[in-house]
Amino acid sequence: MSLSRTKATFAPPVMEARRWLDGVTHPADRPLINVSQAAPVDPPPAPMRAAMADMIVQDPEAHLYGPVLGLPALRDAVADRWSRAYGGQITSSQVAITSGCNQAFAAAISAICAEGDEVIIPLPYYFNHRMWLDMAGIKTVGLMCGDDMVPNADAAAALITDRTRAIALVSPNNPTGVEYPAQTLSAFRDLARARGIKLIVDETYRDFDSRTGPPHTLFADGAWDDTLIQLYSFSKAYRLTGHRVGAMIASTDILAEAEKFLDTVTICPNQLGQRAALWGMENLDDWLAGERLEILDRRAAIEENFHLIADQGWQLLGCGAYFAYVRHPFDMASDTLAQKLVAEAGILALPGTMFMPAEVADGKRQLRIAFANIDRAGIATLFSRLAALQF
Structure with a gap:
């Protein structure tokens, strides 16, 4: 029996990642940092x-x-x-x-x-x-x-x-x-x-x-x-x-x-x-120009803070628009790491395995950070948490 069209592909990655939050509580002094979805979290002006x-x-x-x-x-x-x-x-x-x-x-x-x-x-x-x-x-x-x-x-x-x-x-x-x-x-x-x-x-x-x-x-x-x-x-x-x-x-x-x-x-x-x-x-037009400058400033904050984890073996592969794409240094696949980050660091990010075919090994070492949802302070907190990881 042939498969339906929808069964020919994988589950929606953002929805799958959200399910990782089920049953996980985040203390008030370490709220969840959600860098999984590339979308504005605020309503229109x-x-x-x-x-x-x-x-x-x-x-x-x-x-x-x-x-x-x-x-x-x-x-x-x-x-x-x-x-x-x-x-x-x-x-x-x-x-x-x-x-x-x-x-x-x-x-x-x-x-x-x-x-x-x-x-x-x-x-x-x-x-x-x-x-x-x-x-x-x-x-x-x-x-x-x-x-x-x-x-x-x-x-x-x-x-x-x-x-x-x-x-x-x-x-x-x-x-x-x-x-x-x-x-x-x-x-x-x-x-x-x-x-x-x-x-x-x-x-x-x-x-x-x-x-x-x-x-x-x-x-x-x-x-x-x-x-x-x-x-x-x-x-x-x-x-x-x-x-x-x-x-x-x-x-x-x-x-x-x-x-x-x-x-x-x-x-x-x-x-x-x-x-x-x-x-x-x-x-x-003027409002949108201001939004662009804010995103560019957050991009700069990613680049300025990356040194906090670079000496631990992390690599910044790309950065711009809403995204930073990184290579992690841990001896585990990125989908496993991403799920660990939810419980152990209060970070929800998407693994590179969601952006690569299963047969391409590179995705197992990569993560996407959608930084448009967090400001400079949030970016600094994000890197502080990543720097503290012990796996």
Whole structure:
């Protein structure tokens, strides 16, 4: 008997990690430090919530079905802002609004792949990308990164077969935090174009990139839509995680195929969330700039405090956006270590085994720390606890 689609993949990692908390108590003087999930823990800023409350009362359309590919005004705003930010030409017909960035990835894969096809993704990977590929009957082809956690286009070229349909990258990266250089993304674009496949670039964390100016020149290419599919999340930018609002920027042909998927799954994106995202784009630029600076300061705090554990054999493999990715020095697999950290250090973090195929041993020595949920003081406490570990 064949397995169901969902049985073809693993359990949701964040939910699995939360179950490690069952039956564990944390004393008042050592509360749990939760660095497991890459999501804001605060609600949207008060002015946005006030605007959303007004939308609920004053805008009847906020409660009804809308266009499958999203609110026209939001699509227009994304096309205009992206064109200016990236120095390219993007039209609203090349923008779709989705129910979160995960759905954008699922829609993109559904639009370009058939069962038995292959998609190349760097290792370590974002686990939800692997889960969707599993459930869609698509083979994940892992591309090992170098010591700098940046994938190499020449290495990817050797993995392309006649079943390869896309290469999917995330920058700034989840789980490593690394910001891929512009030339790296251009090299992958050139490879994908030459081999007739798509390049998917998930830029969920673009608003927290440490670089100024556009992080790449992919949209400056006048023929960008023959190869590039970009994904984005409003959830991280405006703390709209519970409202599920993302975006997909691609050719009109790809979006026509994606529309079939989106109509079947959700019919239309969340109407209130879309209106909130548009309001944020129109009113919260200064606020978002401040949020970016705060995340960059927390990144600096990670780097400044890492010396507390470096001399014990810990290594910082990557750091940026919401994440630090580390190698631990202990003689145990990272999934065992992560569960021990809950009870013995009051830390909930995800092990590298959740970001690697089981056959890749590297994941057993790695951990992801999602530091966007803790401030400078919390980061200092985190490293103090890690430094005190005795295994």
